[in-house]
Amino acid sequence: EIVLTQSPGTLSLSPGDRATLSCRASQTVSGRGSIAWYQQKPGQAPRLLISGTSSRATGIPDRFRGSGSGTDFTLIITSLEPEDFAVYHCQHYGGLVTFGGGTKVEIK
Amino acid sequence: MQLVESGGKLEQPGRSLRLSCVASGFTFDDYAMHWVRQVPGKGLEWVSGISWNSGSTGYADSVKGRFTISRDSAKNSLHLQMNSLRAEDTALYFCAKSGHYDFWSGSFDVWGQGTVVTVSS
Numbered sequence: 001e002i003v004l005t006q007s008p009g010t011l012s013l014s015p016g017d018r019a020t021l022s023c024r025a026s027q028t029v030s031g032r033g034s035i036a037w038y039q040q041k042p043g044q045a046p047r048l049l050i051s052g053t054s055s056r057a058t059g060i061p062d063r064f065r066g067s068g069s070g071t072d073f074t075l076i077i078t079s080l081e082p083e084d085f086a087v088y089h090c091q092h093y094g095g096l097v098t099f100g101g102g103t104k105v106e107i108k
Numbered sequence: 109m110q111l112v113e114s115g116g117k118l119e120q121p122g123r124s125l126r127l128s129c130v131a132s133g134f135t136f137d138d139y140a141m142h143w144v145r146q147v148p149g150k151g152l153e154w155v156s157g158i159s160w161n162s163g164s165t166g167y168a169d170s171v172k173g174r175f176t177i178s179r180d181s182a183k184n185s186l187h188l189q190m191n192s193l194r195a196e197d198t199a200l201y202f203c204a205k206s207g208h209y210d211f212w213s214g215s216f217d218v219w220g221q222g223t224v225v226t227v228s229s
Contacts, residue, residue: 034215038216045221046152046219048217051217052215089151089152091152091216094212095212096154096166097154097166099152099154101151
């Protein structure tokens, strides 16, 4: 099982700032394995943002960018909009599914 | 595309509960399906997955041997039979659609709003 560690736990930023979220895997993500990112707002279900490490889901704005390989993966929000303040989860799939603990992006 | 869960309730430890999820707006038979749970204020935990044709299933170690996932193509529905419930099973349970037919592959591109399970005496 791949354990995912997200950092930081909380990110305090202002609208317009760049957000960099990290997701580190306990072993190399390779073969059929891949990383997805989800956004979750209070009282709502998670929403798929990124799959296959870097492919934006349908309707996701291009300010959301996923990247990474091996054990280190990153979600960057290039310029925070008011609606982007939420919790972000990374996920490993293509084998046993696991999730990271989440990063909360809050308004500074 | 929509997923609607039901069946969550307050139940005593050791008892059983069956969750259901009805799908609409997509070809249910073409995709794997999953259950994911979340304790309020905590992260997401994958619980179980089933392939498009029920040929393959998988479970988290925390529920293996107690929970059973199944699907009914005639009713476009997904189920989770939860036996020997424990206090640590208390959570919001989400139904989620995979983007792939095989439950080992694919991210989760459609989610329901969840149903609350509380296990307490």
